[in-house]
Amino acid sequence: MKTRREFLQGLIISVGGASALSACGDAATIVATAAGEGGRFYSADEMALISRISDLVIPRTETPGALDANVPGYLDALMSDWASAETQNNHREALQLISQRLDSLSGNFMTTSEAGAAAALSELDSDAFDGDNGLGGYRSLKGYITQSYFATEAGATEELKWVALPGRWDPSVDISTGD
């Protein structure tokens, strides 16, 4: 892993700092923090991995994506402030496993093309929801990413149309007319 970590470190420096953050799927989207920096919990390469996965799972569409909503930063805080040492260790081990599996599917998940990375993650995701019990850590990561995204203001209000004060209960709304 050491060699790979060193490689990723170099990659992050090479693609620029936080200003390179973009949700549109170019190579720079792997950077969610300043160049070469991890978070409070994540190392720089873990943060890069989380960022790329988050972006692929919930991309920017007509509404903000996971990176726009700073999901990687949210996860970093979740792991730092909420998770026990046991959960942290399990999560860290899961990231290693996920990284290895994605690399074996794509050659190199962090440097492959957008399409290549999406194909690799798609396959892993499909395995994870098709009975591969070794991928519980991935399902859990996907849960963190998704729940975090929908708990942000962007995810809740723009994507889910969450309203603070419904004011009434309507038990039957046609989807074609409802918003």
Next chain:
Amino acid sequence: MAEAEFDAIVVGSGMSGGMSAKELCQRGLKVLVLERGPEIVPERDYTDQLAPWESDHLDNVAQDEIKKHYYKQYSGVAYAIKESTKHFWVKDDEHPYEEAEGTSYDWLRGYHTAGRSIMWSRQTYRLGPQDFTANLEEGVGVDWPVRYEDIVPWYEKVETFVGVSGSEESLDQLPDSVFQPAFELTDAEKTFKQKVETRFNGRNVIPARIAHLTNATEEQRALGRSNCQARNRCHHGCTFKAYFSSLNATLPAAERTGNLTMVHNAIVQGLDYDPANNRISGVRVVDAETNEARTYNSRVVFLNASAIASAMILLQSKSESFPTGLANRSDQVGRNLMDHVSSAGVAGIMTGFEDKTVFGRRPSGGIYIPRYANVTENDKPYKRGFGFQGGARPLGNSGGQIAGIGRDFKEAHKRPGPWRFSVLAFGEQLPNPENRVTLHASRRDRWGNPVPVFNVSYGENERIMQKEAVKDAQAMMEAAGCINITTSNADLSKPGNRIHEMGTARMGRDPTTSVLNGWAQAHDVPNLFITDGAFMTSSACQNPSLTYMAFSARAANYAADLISEGVI
């Protein structure tokens, strides 16, 4: 005895204590309410206005913190204990208890103004006539000294004040309350209702009855209460005061009489007894923060500390006259501890509603299936029965636990998804004197009070009943056309987990076998009333808060009569 400082002392400010205090105050009595916890100030302590993104880490309590402070509370009610609501729940390490070997017990609670009336789930049902006669007819426990007709006017009075949304159904076993409009059923629930009621003669599927305002009365508006806004943030408190709690309704009403004195952080350690006139002469209190000891006195004492805490106060109040605890000549104090019993929930998918969704977040509730076992169906291998709570709603946002990535995955969360129907049985637990709470022989809490020891187990009747309930639920789901019907292999709910503790100072006709008479007045001590769950002679299967409040109102007015007549 010197002239009393107060006419009445009410111990506890929760569901029943609030109602006792309101009624006593409104009868013109000077009332002191002793609350063992700190004050809750809605403007400061309710967190219902927080948006999802205003809470950290998905509003989850840190895992290490759960392990250290909430190991019992969280494992019991994880759904209600969030980072933004944890201040409503006790820290287990500060308020320990023990369980007899081979048993376990969930004592889930909060110590603060209004107690658990802030965190309750608001389901509100009357007991029916059968619930007051079952013990007598079956020779179980002791006979209730009260019949349904005796309590009807008090149900009506309390419901009118509290505000209960529900529908009139004219069912004998689950009499109608004074209602405000019900929350309408979803389309899937209406289909379920139609199919189940057609297939199973005598079974009814009705809107859950919940203590939420849907057409606030003038009296309720005058207390600053308004209609439910369908936010489903109730476990965070309610700034609209739309759901009933002591803090949203009874305590403000009591305060407006000018007769209420409320003291917080006052932990009752015991009741002093004067054998010369056979009366409680003082309520001994220790301050939770300063450890200062004080004694208050009054003409009458209402225990509303919760079934377990009230029993403990009596057991702690030993004297020459009552060597095993005050008002305990029957040896029934702390015994017959009951809860409601559940087992596995049953769930299934209802197809055909994919083009439907809902607007608003319905608080609590959904559907209720009133008890039919041993009411309209008499072929059961168990006594008594159960009601089902449940409902159907779009499964919706599945929290990332569906396959796929990218745009399709993201947008799948916008769609309502399949409609899921789920139900859970709440069953009656029979009274058993061996199910009890006692005081630990030596272990003390930080204020020097004995910690409780629980020894509670379910019996055969509860086990058989719950097995049958799961089968019944599966059959109803099938009849309604549900697919993918699932049930976990869950064992029975842990005693205490439904948070309906009751029975520890039961009412009865005979002072040698019961603690309280039909007015919830102690047989042994005329100026002692207990109107929390302790008085319940049997548990019925309905959520009990409304019944506690109805008996509180009735007892308070009876006590006020006795005071004005100079009897106590």
